[in-house]
Amino acid sequence: MTTADGTVQGTTQIFGSQPRNRAFNVVLLAEGFTAAEQPAFDTQAAAFVTAFVATAPFDELRSVINVFRVNVTSTDSGADDPAAAGGTGATARTYFDATFGGNGIRRLLLANATTALQVAAAQVPEFTVVLVVVNSTVYGGSGGSIGTYSLAGGATEIAIHEMGHTAFGLADEYPYYAGGAETGHDHHPAGEPSQPNVTLDTARATLKWGWAVRATTALPTQSNGSCAQVDSSASPVPAGTVGTFEGAHYYHCGAYRPEFDCKMRNLSVPFCAVCRAVIWNRLGPLATLTARDRTPITVVARFPEHLDVFAVGSDGRTVTDWWDRSTGWSGWSQLSGGVASPGGAGSPVTAVHRHAGHLDVFTVGTDNRIWSAWWDRSGGWSGWFRVGSLLARPGSTVTVVSRYDDQLDLFTTASDGRIMSTWWTAGGGWAQDWFHVSGGYAANGSTVTAVARYPHHLDVFAVGTDNRVWSTWWDERWGWAGWFQVGGQLARPDSAVTVVARHPDQLDLFTTAPNGAIVSTWWNSRGGWGTWFQVSGGVAAPGSPVTAIVRYTNHMDLFVIGTDNRVYSTWWHDTTGWAGWFTVSGGVGKAGGQVAAITRTAEHIDLFTVGTDAKVWSTWWDGSTGWAGWFQVAVS
């Protein structure tokens, strides 16, 4: 009973059309099907596909799923069924040497995993999951690096449960090892499990699926009153409630699962919300992101060989993708289950790195409250939490400035247009709540911008309700100043005032005039404010903000979507002044969109924008090679 007992006939793709190198590729191997029985295997494979892609969340992820059928003939039909394990005593000469009765248990159906993996690798080198379909109506299956299942009713459930382990790293959520009568499984040992769907932690602030728990849900949600046995009581909360339910990961007590029930606990029930999110974040990065048309993208370089990009999907999901020189692009994944406010251009995810091992991100949620999450090198992403009680304007941007490592200052607009701020310090945590900044109001759609020229100084800008450019500042010694007009410049009501500080005693401002003209002014400590002027005759598309970066103290680069929706750039150098506008590699963005730019090193620029196809595109400029072509940001 070896590979001499059959032949590999060939492979047929029976579902999906995603390129194999960016797909979740499921391979079904025929076992115990004779040459004459291959049509029966074809039928079983089709039935698997029907069941699989109807299972949430795979039903919503069909676009990145491929299923392949590998027809393998065996000399005999079926599988070994040892009498010692209660079977018929039948033996069958089959390619993968499948046998019921593993460990003396008839329904433990095993196959030669090495052979199965080798055949899959030869037929579909890009495979993700291998399932061996055994030609027997005796109930059976098993998991591990390959899944096996028979043709008995309901056995495909085994395959989908096993995918939870093999492809997604999910833990078993059942609260016993051998059915509940075993000893030594009363209390889970110390040490947080690494799997995303079981925990020893019931603290709301640190719970790894805290993002999915409503504030009104008690934690722990269900406790086991007698750890000597499995808790058999009913759920105390409605089905679908995410919390912490005691009894998981093979132990009666001490370990918790996210919902009362889940496919990782019982067959024939749906995956819980946390497991569905994990599956989303495994398969989602294989797809290209469809982004909200005009929602700004944020990009952060924690160190020169790494980029973190934040965007919002067309469905409002807050998403992130990162690039590292050593591994390429990771693919878009949802950031802690967040969904951003759809008002106006849509609330972006803004981000700051206080140091190389930490990120803080902010957005306005669908409840129009301010939400934040953080990423830390040692612990990964936190859940989202609310910052204060402010009700923000729908679609507002939360501007964040880190004056030094242990300080954050936030700015945004309230629902009535008030310009609001709050702060966080490492020593004191978040301020009690948001405060109104010197009585200022912003025009509807205008973003409040800010810059820290010194650790003890902030300059803040907005377009006021009179459509003029206004500013205020804060200094540690004197507190907040009153708002003042910057040169009387009229701006488009939905403009942002982009500001950069090339050095601590210099500010450069950019915005768009009512006719779209891209205008600039400056301030320096020697001469005060300059006059507004149009930058090289440039005109921006309605709603498109001007992006500015500083590569040297005497050099700035600007980017904007022009009136023909092309991506334009110009630069200023102290010795040559402003250059003419030019199109960046022929790129075309969404009308009213934004171009995100970052300089990881002085001689390198990375750009991101939403293209006409609603995908996120990127290009780069390097001092030695010039501008590259645009490419879609996805997994690489």
Added chain:
Amino acid sequence: MSEQTAAPGRPGAVRMIFEYEGDTIRLVSTQRVDVAVTGFDLPAETATPPGHYVQLRSADGVSLAQVAVRNGPTASAEVFPETAGEPIVRTDLERPRGAFTVVVPAAAGARQIAVVEVAHLPSTEGLAPQAGVATTSTDLATFDLDATEDGAS
């Protein structure tokens, strides 16, 4: 976008198949594959949670790339109920054996493959869950990449 060019060069990846029986792990094959390794499969930058990992290492033993093994060597198997509502259970295997596969981003300069087990240190007993990060790393097997069928570098 009105113009499109190819994305920057894909780093490439290597599929490895391992076989184990008892404490012995054998590298069965390495195969260069064009597969995107997503962030989901890549480990956190510093913290490595308990589990099995496959590392690509340089000649002097420095880890160049690492991925988690979702179904590594195990001494038990899941047994599924025939009747809905009955429990899924696990059973200890009399003779643990099997195989597993990983896809690792290709790393220039890789000369060694290691199968590593990361486990909680016993000293984490009694610590709060979030404090239980002390781990120990053990090489279960190492292989000279130059000796395998096709190199990964």
